[in-house]
Structures are given as structure tokens and as C-alpha cells.
Amino acid sequence: MKIIDCPVIGPRPAAEFTYGGAVGAPPVEDPTPDQLAEHVFYRAGAPGVLREWWYHRPTGRWFVLERNTATNDILRTVEPEEVAYAIPML
Amino acid sequence: MSLHLLKLGLKGTDDEPRFFPQPGELKSHYDVVIIGGGGHGLACAYYLARDHGIRNVAVLEQGYLGGGNTGRNTTIVRSNYLTPEGVRFYDASLRLFQDLSEDLDINLFYSTRGHYTLAHSDDAMRTMRWRAEVNRHQGVESHVVDRDYVTQAIPGLDPDCGGSQPVMGALYHAPGAVARHDAVAWGYGRAAAARGVELHQKTRVTGIQQSGGRVRGVTTDRGTIECDSVISMVAGSTPIITDMVGLPTPIEIFPLQACVTEPVKPFLNTIVVSGSLHLYLSQSSRGELVMGAAVDPFVLHSTRSTFGFVEGLADNIVDLMPFTSRLRVVRQWAGMSDLTPDFAPIMGTTPLSGFYLDAGWGTWGFKATPISGKTMAETVATGRNHELIEPFRYSRFRDFELVGEKGAASVGH
Numbered sequence: 001m002k003i004i005d006c007p008v009i010g011p012r013p014a015a016e017f018t019y020g021g022a023v024g025a026p027p028v029e030d031p032t033p034d035q036l037a038e039h040v041f042y043r044a045g046a047p048g049v050l051r052e053w054w055y056h057r058p059t060g061r062w063f064v065l066e067r068n069t070a071t072n073d074i075l076r077t078v079e080p081e082e083v084a085y086a087i088p089m090l
Numbered sequence: 091m092s093l094h095l096l097k098l099g100l101k102g103t104d105d106e107p108r109f110f111p112q113p114g115e116l117k118s119h120y121d122v123v124i125i126g127g128g129g130h131g132l133a134c135a136y137y138l139a140r141d142h143g144i145r146n147v148a149v150l151e152q153g154y155l156g157g158g159n160t161g162r163n164t165t166i167v168r169s170n171y172l173t174p175e176g177v178r179f180y181d182a183s184l185r186l187f188q189d190l191s192e193d194l195d196i197n198l199f200y201s202t203r204g205h206y207t208l209a210h211s212d213d214a215m216r217t218m219r220w221r222a223e224v225n226r227h228q229g230v231e232s233h234v235v236d237r238d239y240v241t242q243a244i245p246g247l248d249p250d251c252g253g254s255q256p257v258m259g260a261l262y263h264a265p266g267a268v269a270r271h272d273a274v275a276w277g278y279g280r281a282a283a284a285r286g287v288e289l290h291q292k293t294r295v296t297g298i299q300q301s302g303g304r305v306r307g308v309t310t311d312r313g314t315i316e317c318d319s320v321i322s323m324v325a326g327s328t329p330i331i332t333d334m335v336g337l338p339t340p341i342e343i344f345p346l347q348a349c350v351t352e353p354v355k356p357f358l359n360t361i362v363v364s365g366s367l368h369l370y371l372s373q374s375s376r377g378e379l380v381m382g383a384a385v386d387p388f389v390l391h392s393t394r395s396t397f398g399f400v401e402g403l404a405d406n407i408v409d410l411m412p413f414t415s416r417l418r419v420v421r422q423w424a425g426m427s428d429l430t431p432d433f434a435p436i437m438g439t440t441p442l443s444g445f446y447l448d449a450g451w452g453t454w455g456f457k458a459t460p461i462s463g464k465t466m467a468e469t470v471a472t473g474r475n476h477e478l479i480e481p482f483r484y485s486r487f488r489d490f491e492l493v494g495e496k497g498a499a500s501v502g503h
């Protein structure tokens with residue numbers, strides 16, 4: 001993966017992007033300590049397909065990619081609607 | 091040339107004793123199965139047999155002994171960490187390292203070099219003072235030194251770093267050392283095998299059996315084994331193993347790369363780390379500069395190398411040591427680092443009875459090889475976490491009792 005297909009302006013060198021980690025479920029309201037620890041610390045660490053936040057620095061945009069963490073192949077760009085559930089309601 | 095060598099040249103080596111005995115088939119039952127034949131697995135097997143008389147032990151290694159992160163690291167041994175728990179633990183390891191060559195009867199090329207962590211900002215100087223205080227409080231020799239001292243102590247250094255990030259001072263840690271990583275694995279492996287432990291290479295664990303809240307055995311690509319205890323010591327493969335038993339962890343895998351230059355005359359007798367420039371280096375006994383940086387910027391389960399790594403490192407090293415612009419990089423490689431959120435390991439008992447974890451070694455676990463083997467062996471023998479590893483217990487994230495070592499472990503490994 002030397003090139004990432006930026007949804008905003010097309011293929012760009014991977015060095016222009018910042019990794020934002022896996023897209024997680026939103027925190028639940030009034031979590032128990034266990035739920036809080038899970039949300040803050042625990043991760044799916046095994047190889048597989050992850051949905052991840054990526055940031056394209058020059059255009060200042062965040063977006064979500066599906067990437068295979070064993071092969072480093074990017075499978076697709078995820079539409080914002082598909083991950084909207086992951087954005088906490090304020 | 092010795093006569094013996096001449097004889098071997100003529101006769102061949104077939105009749106020579108093997109370094110490791112060839113084990114036969116897997117037995118149907120072992121008291122303890124250790125997954126992973128890296129330094130940690132082999133050290134643990136050794137201490138189980140030597141200190142606790144537990145000899146019915148199998149080490150199962152999917153590839154070859156020491157072929158994981160043990161054979162890929164840049165071999166820095168130090169104890170100048172940030173937390174009292176960390177300093178105590180790594181210092182105990184460093185002390186074991188100091189006479190390990192005699193203990194294992196193998197030359198580990200253990201070489202005390204001194205270790206400088208450069209500070210290029212007021213913030214970094216504050217962290218160095220903090221570390222020095224914590225270290226000395228635990229009886230570990232670390233001092234803050236000023237810019238002039240650093241300039242004299244490190245040959246070839248440009249204290250202005252090309253003008254962009256001038257060096258203000260450093261944390262000097264006298265016991266900092268390097269050792270031969272392969273020999274650590276081989277020495278522990280041979281000594282464990284001599285005490286009856288079986289070392290099975292090319293044997294991959296593919297599943298773990300449990301019933302009634304207890305571990306019962308493991309499945310491998312060479313058949314099934316019953317056992318009373320399983321210790322997972324697989325570093326970069328940890329999440330695959332913990333998924334087999336349904337234990338969630340905070341571990342994420344990031345590649346860590348390193349490289350060496352062509353050999354040059356010995357000139358650098360100390361280890362140099364710069365957090366701000368994201369690099370560290372030492373000179374090997376062969377004369378190569380061994381250089382590395384922080385982990386790659388995203389999760390990946392792969393040991394591929396990238397040009398971007400060498401490019402980024404070179405950009406900074408020529409600022410720090412301008413003469414290195416004349417050197418050529420001859421080799422680069424990578425390992426898979428099992429990172430935790432607090433940059434401390436996860437060790438000891440788990441909610442699954444008989445299943446023990448030794449993981450989260452990220453970029454810093456080579457130096458811990460002796461003490462992790464020793465404390466894990468005692469933990470398995472007694473069923474209770476050794477006091478040195480209790481702060482690193484599996485439940486610490488749910489207890490919100492993290493051991494924050496990032497300031498001492500993210501670039502300097």
C-alpha cells in the first residue's frame with residue numbers, strides 16, 4: 001500500500017495520510033466500569049478486515065476505509081452513512 | 091586453524107553432537123505447553139526445569155527457534171524506565187543478563203555501553219529529570235547530563251542537529267548494554283533441552299481446548315496434545331492465540347523496522363536515542379551501525395520492509411551525525427510488535443484457569459527475556475503471579491491501574 005485512493009481528490013501517496021485507528025462502536029450512556037474499559041482499551045487485534053479512520057492531511061478530511069490488516073490491501077471506501085452510527089450523539 | 095576444524099573440513103560434521111537434540115513425535119501429554127520458541131518461551135522452559143523441577147514441558151514453535159522478534163531486535167538492554175514497577179522489573183532482568191553467559195555456558199557478547207537518551211526540548215529535559223529521579227530511587231544509575239557533556243561523549247554528533255532541533259542535554263544510563271540476541275535464544279534452548287524439555291520446531295498451535303473453565307490441551311498441525319497448563323509467549327501473534335480462548339486484550343500489532351549500515355571502524359562505544367528525531371543507534375561488534383525508529387504508523391500483521399522507513403531515518407540521522415551521509419545501508423528488516431496502550435507488558439494468570447499470558451512486549455521485550463522467563467516459570471509453578479509482574483497483570487485495564495511507560499519506551503526500545 002504505497003498509494004491510497006483518497007475519496008476527496010483520488011490516488012495520493014500513503015505518506016500524506018494519518019492513521020486514526022479502527023472505527024469503534026459509540027460509547028454507551030452511563031457505562032459500567034467494565035464497559036468503559038472495553039470501550040477505551042480493548043481492540044480487535046487479530047489479522048482480518050478492519051474499518052479504519054484515515055485522515056488526508058493536505059485536504060483536511062477524515063474518512064473510513066476497509067483494509068485487510070494481513071495483506072495491507074484496501075478493499076473499499078466506506079460511505080459516511082454506513083459508519084454514521086459510530087459517531088457519538090452529543 | 092585448529093586441528094579439529096581441519097578434521098571437520100575433511101570428514102564433514104555428521105558425527106558432531108547437535109546443538110539441540112532432535113525431538114521425536116509429540117507426546118500425548120505434557121505438564122506445560124509453551125507456545126512460541128522465542129527468547130521468552132525458551133527462558134521460561136529453562137527456569138521451569140531448573141528452578142521448579144517441571145521437566146515434562148514442550149516448547150512449540152511454528153517456525154525456527156528465535157526466528158520471531160527475538161532474532162529481529164536491536165538488542166538494547168536497559169532499565170531507565172519511568173515507573174517504579176517498570177524500573178524494578180527491567181533492572182532485575184539486566185542483573186540476570188550480567189552473568190547469563192556463564193550460567194548458560196555460551197558467549198552472549200553482553201557488552202555494557204552506556205545509554206544516552208537525548209533531549210531536544212524543555213519538555214524532554216523534564217522527562218529526563220523525572221526518569222533520573224525514579225531510577226536512582228530504585229538504585230538504578232541514571233543522571234541528567236548537559237549539552238557539553240553529550241557533545242564530548244558521542245563522537246561525530248552535531249549538537250545543533252543541523253540547526254533545527256539542538257540538543258539540550260540527555261539522560262545518561264550507565265548500565266545500558268547490547269547482547270547477541272540469537273545466542274540468548276540458543277543458550278536458553280540448549281540449557282532447557284539438557285534438562286529434559288522438548289523443543290518442537292515447525293509445530294504450529296492451531297487451537298486450544300478448554301472445558302469446565304480450565305485449559306485441557308492444544309491442537310497443532312502435528313496432532314493434539316493434552317496438558318495442564320498453556321503459556322502463550324508469541325509476541326506479534328498474541329491476538330490470534332487469545333482469540334482461540336476468547337480472551338479480549340488491548341493488544342494491537344504494528345510493524346517495527348530496523349536496518350544496519352556497512353561496517354566501519356569502531357568509533358561509537360555507546361547507545362544513542364533521540365525521541366524527537368525518532369531514531370536510535372549503536373555500533374555492533376562487527377562495526378555496523380544498527381539503527382531503528384518508532385513503529386510504523388498503522389496496524390499491520392506483516393514483516394515487510396519499506397523504503398519510507400529508511401528514507402525517514404536517513405533524513406534525521408544525517409542531522410544528528412552528519413558523517414553518516416557517506417555510509418550505505420546494507421540490510422533492513424521488520425518484526426511485528428504487540429503494542430499495549432500503556433507500553434507495559436501483560437503477564438501472568440488469566441481468567442481461564444491454566445492459561446497464562448506473556449505478551450504485550452511491543453518494541454521493548456528483548457531486555458526482559460531472562461526476568462520474564464523466570465517470573466513466568468514461578469507464576470506457573472505456584473499458580474500465583476510473581477510479585478514483580480503483578481503490576482502487569484491481565485486485569486489491570488479493567489482495574490484502571492495502567493503502568494504508563496510511553497515516555498520511556500516509544501522510541502528507545
Ligand SMILES: Cc1cc2nc3c(=O)[nH]c(=O)nc-3n(C[C@H](O)[C@H](O)[C@H](O)COP(=O)(O)OP(=O)(O)OC[C@H]3O[C@@H](n4cnc5c(N)ncnc54)[C@H](O)[C@@H]3O)c2cc1C
Binds near residue numbers: 161455
Ligand atoms: C526491529 C525490532 C527492534 C527491537 N529492539 C529491541 C531492543 O532494542 N530492546 C528490546 O528490549 N526489545 C526490542 N524489540 C522487542 C523484542 O524483540 C521483543 O519484544 C522480544 O523479542 C519478544 O520475545 P518473545 O520471545 O516474546 O517473542 P518472539 O521472539 O517473537 O517469539 C515468539 C515465537 O512464537 C512463534 N509463534 C507464533 N504463533 C505461533 C503458533 N500459533 N504456534 C507456534 N508458535 C507460534 C513465532 O514463530 C515466534 O518464533 C525489538 C523488536 C523489533 C521488531
